[in-house]
Amino acid sequence: MENTHQDGKELSADKDKKVLRDVVDWQHLHLYQKSDVLYQLTFIFCQRFLPKYGDRTVDQMVQAARSGKQNIVEGSEDGMTSTEMEIKLLNVARSSFRELREDYQDYLNSRNLRQWDFHHCRYNGMLAYCREHNLFADYKPYAMRWTAEEFCNVALTLCHITDKMMCSYLKWLEKNFVQKGGIKERMYAARTGYRQQQDELLSKYKQENEALKRKCSAYEHEIQCLKAELAKLSNAACDTSTTSTTSTTSITSITSATSDTSSSSSPSSQ
Known part of the structure; x- marks a missing residue:
């Protein structure tokens, strides 16, 4: 259990000390999804309502929509190593969408079409739909049926929502940069x-x-002590053995002397 806990702490420490940031999955960012919707809708709008040749507005609008979308992708990828570059590219994306917004507003103004506000009967419904739907598939069925006024107002609403989302995302990046560097x-x-x-x-x-x-x-001291103790025991054993041998020799000598004395006294008695 201790090893597991320690390994967990080491993994947590390694995670905190990562050099490269985790790559943001930009495909799941709502602001990217809405930017993709803007690009697809702008392409259809230019095909339906602007001249195919001789009008630079077509190229400008398509390029502005594409620039906004692509800079979100590039900024998210570059953010792995440089928050500064990510912030710069996201600001470029914001500028592109503002340019696109101006083009849609100019189209309405130059053709005396109305830009919807909260007084318009369809404004709240359009705003709610644009907030809740982030994929082009949700707008594609209507793209070929909208009038120019409807098309421009939907695109303008998406531009405003995307810009607000990007502002919030940039604030989060700034806060994250201040906290983590x-x-x-x-x-x-x-x-x-x-x-x-x-x-x-x-x-x-x-x-x-x-x-x-x-x-x-x-351990060495203990071994020396044990060796000394063993030597004492060995010496004591040797002394005991010598004493025992001496005693045995003495007894043998006495026994022999007694036997000799007995043998000498036997003829005299006869």
């Missing part, structure tokens, strides 16, 4: 953290080495 700060933190981890590991090994040395010294 850019890649230079993350690189420094990761390198410093790694060196600190190595120093702590080296210090731990030194302490363990000193502890092992003390244990070895204690």
Whole structure:
């Protein structure tokens, strides 16, 4: 359990010290999805309501819509290494959508068409639909049926919603940058953290080495004591053996002397 807990802490520490940010899945960002809707709708709008040749507005509107969408993609990818570049590219995307918004407004104004506001009977329904639907498939069935006025107002509403979403996203990026820093700060933190981890590991090994040395010294002292005790026991055993041998020899000598005396006294008695 302790090893598992320690491994979990190490993984958490490694995650906190990552140099590269996680790549944002831009395909699931609502602001990207709406930008894709704007690009697809703008392409259809230009085909339906603008001259196919001789009008630079067509190229400008399509390029503005494409630029907004592509800069979101590029900014999200570059954000893995540079928050600064991501913020710059997202601001470029905002500028492109503002340019596109101006083109739609100019189209309405130049043709005396109405730009809907909250007083218009269809404004709230259109606003709710644009807020809730992020995919082109939700707009495609109507794209070939809308009038120019309806088309422009839907596109303008999407431009406003996308711009607001991008503002919120940029604020989040700014807050995240202030809290966690850019890649230079993350690189420094990761390198410093790694060196600190190595120093702590080296210090731990030194302490363990000193502890092992003390244990070895204690074991050596214990071995010497055991050897001395063994030598004493061995000497005591030798002394006991010598004493026993001497006693046996003395008894044997006495027995022999007694036998000799008995043998000498036997003829005299006869």
